[in-house]
Amino acid sequence: MERLIQTLHRIDGRQYGAYKDLRGTKANLEEFELHFDHIQGDPFAAPSRIRLEIPSETVGLPEESFHNPDACRAAADFFQRSIRRALTGGNRGRGSGKSGLLEIASVGQEVLERTGVVVTDGGDLRVRMQVGLPAQGRRILGREAIRILTQSLPQLVQSHLREGAYSVDLLMAHVCAVEDQVRLRQGLKEKGLVAFVADVSLLPRKSGADDRPMGGGILFESPKSLRVEMDTVHSGQISGLGIPEGVTLIVGGGYHGKSTLLNTLARGVYDHLPGDGRERCVTRAETVTVRAEDGRSVAGVDLRPFIRNLPLEKSTENFSTEDASGSTSQAAGIVESIEAGAKVLLIDEDTAATNFMIRDHRMRELVPSEQEPIVPFIDRVRQLYEEKGISTVLVIGGAGDYLDVADTVIQMKEYEPLDVTEKARRVAKDLPLGEAAPQAPGSWMDGKPRVPHPSSLDPRKGKRSEKVRSTKTRSIQFGEEEIEVSLLAQLVDPSQCRMIGDCLLQFSRGLCDGHRSIPELLDRIEEEISRKGLESVAERGFGDRAAVRRYEIAAALNRLRTLRIL
Numbered sequence: 001m002e003r004l005i006q007t008l009h010r011i012d013g014r015q016y017g018a019y020k021d022l023r024g025t026k027a028n029l030e031e032f033e034l035h036f037d038h039i040q041g042d043p044f045a046a047p048s049r050i051r052l053e054i055p056s057e058t059v060g061l062p063e064e065s066f067h068n069p070d071a072c073r074a075a076a077d078f079f080q081r082s083i084r085r086a087l088t089g090g091n092r093g094r095g096s097g098k099s100g101l102l103e104i105a106s107v108g109q110e111v112l113e114r115t116g117v118v119v120t121d122g123g124d125l126r127v128r129m130q131v132g133l134p135a136q137g138r139r140i141l142g143r144e145a146i147r148i149l150t151q152s153l154p155q156l157v158q159s160h161l162r163e164g165a166y167s168v169d170l171l172m173a174h175v176c177a178v179e180d181q182v183r184l185r186q187g188l189k190e191k192g193l194v195a196f197v198a199d200v201s202l203l204p205r206k207s208g209a210d211d212r213p214m215g216g217g218i219l220f221e222s223p224k225s226l227r228v229e230m231d232t233v234h235s236g237q238i239s240g241l242g243i244p245e246g247v248t249l250i251v252g253g254g255y256h257g258k259s260t261l262l263n264t265l266a267r268g269v270y271d272h273l274p275g276d277g278r279e280r281c282v283t284r285a286e287t288v289t290v291r292a293e294d295g296r297s298v299a300g301v302d303l304r305p306f307i308r309n310l311p312l313e314k315s316t317e318n319f320s321t322e323d324a325s326g327s328t329s330q331a332a333g334i335v336e337s338i339e340a341g342a343k344v345l346l347i348d349e350d351t352a353a354t355n356f357m358i359r360d361h362r363m364r365e366l367v368p369s370e371q372e373p374i375v376p377f378i379d380r381v382r383q384l385y386e387e388k389g390i391s392t393v394l395v396i397g398g399a400g401d402y403l404d405v406a407d408t409v410i411q412m413k414e415y416e417p418l419d420v421t422e423k424a425r426r427v428a429k430d431l432p433l434g435e436a437a438p439q440a441p442g443s444w445m446d447g448k449p450r451v452p453h454p455s456s457l458d459p460r461k462g463k464r465s466e467k468v469r470s471t472k473t474r475s476i477q478f479g480e481e482e483i484e485v486s487l488l489a490q491l492v493d494p495s496q497c498r499m500i501g502d503c504l505l506q507f508s509r510g511l512c513d514g515h516r517s518i519p520e521l522l523d524r525i526e527e528e529i530s531r532k533g534l535e536s537v538a539e540r541g542f543g544d545r546a547a548v549r550r551y552e553i554a555a556a557l558n559r560l561r562t563l564r565i566l
Contacts, residue, residue, distance in 0.1 A: 001027050005146055012142025016043055019133050019140060029154055031058045031162060037541030040133060043097030047130035049541045052157070056123035060163025065175050072119040073111065074178035078171050079125065080117040081107055082160050095141050098132030100148060105544035108493050109211050110270040111178050113547040115534050125161060128543025177279050180232040181271040185282040187230050191242065194344045194391045195265050195283040196230055197222065198240035202277030203264045213277035223419040238280060241417060246385055246407030248393045257415040258395045259348060265393060266346055266489050269549070286343035288551045289489040290333045291351040292326035299558065300565025302447025305380060306331035309373050317447065322561060326353030327374055338390065339450065340522060340554040348395040358399045361436035375441055381405050383440040403428040405438050449517035456564040457508040468505055470497035476556055478504055483559050488552055495546035500556045502538050502545065514566060518557065522550040
């Protein structure tokens with residue numbers, strides 16, 4: 001600590017570049033160690049990255065809060081939220097540019113593994129933050145830096161991170177909520193379910209731009225015929241709606257809650273913090289939302305299950321385009337999701353391509369099947385479940401033909417779920433489709449493993465050897481290319497986009513060798529993170545990365561316009 005203070009006194013008033021003298025510095029500030037992982041080169045540049053190593057004897061965590069990886073993740077999330085609240089507003093010091101800024105990465109409603117705060121299996125705490133080293137113009141304010149680093153940081157630790165400064169009850173509520181969700185999700189497969197929505201959950205959100213729970217929203221109550229009991233670790237048995245494997249339709253009038261329920265299922269692949277309203281709503285981890293995306297690129301995808309008999313005998317076995325139509329993009333999205341390992345598909349009729357979803361009797365009469373290249377999803381959806389074990393949950397508002405292929409039909413009426421499966425079967429029986437009835441045109445065709453060409457993953461831009469950055473959850477810049485990811489419904493945090501960028505970098509640095517297929521690349525990334533943690537893949541020293549699923553990594557890779565398949 002004394003050496004740190006001496007250094008800051010020595011460089012006080014000098015040009016900003018003298019802050020580089022702090023590189024590699026490790027300061028013992030009594031209750032924690034301060035490390036400088038990156039020093040900014042300019043007061044207007046991205047802030048410097050620092051790391052606080054806080055030993056277990058200082059933090060004093062109860063053993064139950066770090067006795068398994070899920071507990072560690074929950075405890076880390078608890079402390080990152082606490083630090084974030086403490087630093088919100090009023091933490092800026094004097095100076096130019098980002099001088100005096102002290103911040104930690106933001107968090108949403110999901111409890112994700114992050115690099116911002118890490119709780120080790122021994123109860124130690126690692127905190128990664130950003131600090132704007134202060135300057136007036138481009139002259140170092142050394143005394144202000146001393147105040148921030150040797151007073152503000154220790155005060156933050158003493159008031160929020162040391163034993164006795166935080167509520168153990170609130171911490172354990174956080175941990176218990178996550179452990180219960182993990183257990184609920186594990187129990188889905190045991191009971192033959194794809195999702196569970198607990199009774200008295202609060203599903204509506206404040207707005208499309210605010211994912212916090214809606215005040216005064218109607219609490220969820222499951223229909224008795226679909227009600228199941230699920231075991232938890234800390235809360236005993238809880239009841240709720242169990243959505244079984246197979247083909248499930250969510251129907252009902254507009255504005256009655258269909259999409260709200262589907263959105264809950266999409267987010268149910270993640271754990272949520274206590275008080276979110278969805279902290280007992282879980283979905284199988286292998287669940288992927290699929291939609292139409294006009295204009296996206298497609299690289300070497302076998303579309304034969306859905307698109308065939310193109311004019312001029314053009315094959316769709318290895319299909320590529322830089323400007324896919326809605327139906328082609330949705331077909332590619334399904335095949336790519338299955339390639340990545342998806343076992344449950346979520347589809348909302350409102351965001352799907354109509355001509356991909358269904359062809360009614362009149363259109364089949366007007367344009368015979370042999371003249372139509374598109375095999376509608378309705379003809380494949382049952383086959384996907386019966387032959388490949390892939391379930392589908394669809395929000396359907398107008399395509400009644402899907403009643404013929406459904407195992408379960410849930411009607412949302414004034415935000416209340418009703419089991420109308422038997423009624424739907426009677427309607428289907430009374431109004432038969434005849435020759436237009438859904439029927440798979442032959443067996444499902446699995447394509448060959450897709451192996452990316454290494455040269456097609458190029459992170460270079462201009463004179464920079466690597467240029468990778470993201471814009472919220474909208475896009476990822478990878479070299480010269482901009483990957484559009486805004487329509488990926490289960491990409492929920494900007495930190496996940498940054499993590500995807502790091503994963504693509506790992507691919508480009510040799511992991512993609514011209515032999516490994518896309519699933520094999522995803523397996524390697526998952527194995528590395530499982531063994532060594534996020535920091536083994538995340539760019540060194542960054543505290544703004546969060547765990548991302550293999551399905552979103554694959555989706556970003558598949559939308560890289562330079563991607564070529566060997």
